Amino acid sequence: MRTLWMKSALIAAGSLLAGILTNAMNPFGITLADLAVHLRGTTTQKISIEEAFFLLEDPATIFLDVRRDGEFRIDHVPGAVSLYPPGAVRLLRPPPEREAVRLILYDFGGRGPAVRKAFWTLRRAGFHGVFALEGGFAAWLDRGYPVREGDVY
Amino acid sequence: MSGGWRYIARRVLGLGFGFLLLFAAMDKLLYPAVFAESVENYQVIGAGLSLFVAVWLPAFEALLGLLLVAGVWRREAAFLNAALMTGFFILIVQAFIRGLDVECGCFGAGSSSIGFWKLLENAGLAAAAFILFRMEAGRTSSPETFP
Structure with a gap:
């Protein structure tokens, strides 16, 4: 014993x-x-749908779509960049002015693992202004906010 | 159960749990920060302890898995495995009772949510882990040990 x-x-x-x-x-x-x-708090920093919408035209804000390639091709937030395959996030290198850059990550439902993995990977890469879109793309569509359709990166 | 069948059942259970633990540890080892979030979502421990668990638990699972697969320190590994599975079951039960809408985090990010089937799955795993421990504990004390 x-x-x-x-x-x-x-x-x-x-x-x-x-x-x-x-x-x-x-x-x-x-x-x-x-x-x-x-x-x-170990949870990812979140940004509300309304706040994100007001930042849509902000040149220092980049929307990053972590959904599958096919879903991105159908429709996405205007100006968003696809981060598919998920491993692609590791290739991102922070620009010198990374403090000023605001990155908003989203998937469809706002709770998927891809957003959280991308969030912490980007933080480790030196990006500090990283946020997860509350409610994801589904909440964006619910509000009737603009979307861009088609194969645009 | 005869000695031969008992030996086969013990090894099958040991290998099953070994590979399951190794598989469960992989995603958590790679993304400890994401796993820390899953731990904190259970609202049992705070952020600091969640970070500690996120660093320690995946390595613990991986080490237990290796020991069970390799058949080294089997009694101890089976004992800790039973304790771990019971701990997971209690955690799932309290989350289910409190009605927490969280994903279990059992196999890292993207695991299924807490619900009745997850409860049943964990009850089964805890029971199987106890059977394995009883078998391993009996192996050293019983004169009928096989082989």
């Missing part, structure tokens, strides 16, 4: 060490720099 507890404790401690090491080596891991953001 004693061996059972000792070995179990060893496995738990070993995995903690392994977890810290893999997180440190992971380019998308949790960094000390992001810790302050995480401690305010």
Whole structure:
């Protein structure tokens, strides 16, 4: 019985060490720099549909569509850029004026994993003004806000 | 159950849980920040502890999975696996009772939402994990151990 507890404790401690090491080596891991953001809440920063709509003409705001390529081709927020395949987000490099850039991510329902993965990947890449569109593209359509149809990137 | 069948059942369960844990750990290891969000959504622990869990738990699952697949420290791995599955079941039950509309985060981001079937699935996993632990615990103390 004693061996059972000792070995179990060893496995738990070993995995903690392994977890810290893999997180440190992971380019998308949790960094000390992001810790302050995480401690305010691990959830992604959100932006309301109304606020996002008012930023539609703002040149410093970019809408990023993380839905599948086919869905983007049908319709999307005007001026949005498709981030499909999802791995493409890793290729984005922040411009020198990254503090001024505001990125608004959206999927269809506003709760999908692609938005959250893209959010933290972009934060790790050095973009600070990253937001997830509350309610996603579905809420955008519900409000009757403009959409662009067709194969435009 | 005869010794031979008992051995086969033990290994099948061990390998099944081993590969399941390895699969479950993959997405969480790659995106710990996203997993931290899933943990916090359960509204049981705060942001700080969620981050700790997001760093530790995927590595714990991966290590348990490796031990169960390799057949090393099987009794201890089965014990921790049973404790882990019970913990997950309790977490799902409390979320279900409170009516939280969250995705389970069981296999990383994009996992299915909490509902009756998720509850049943986790109850089954916890029961199977206990059976595996009973088998592994009996292996060392029973004179009928096979092979």
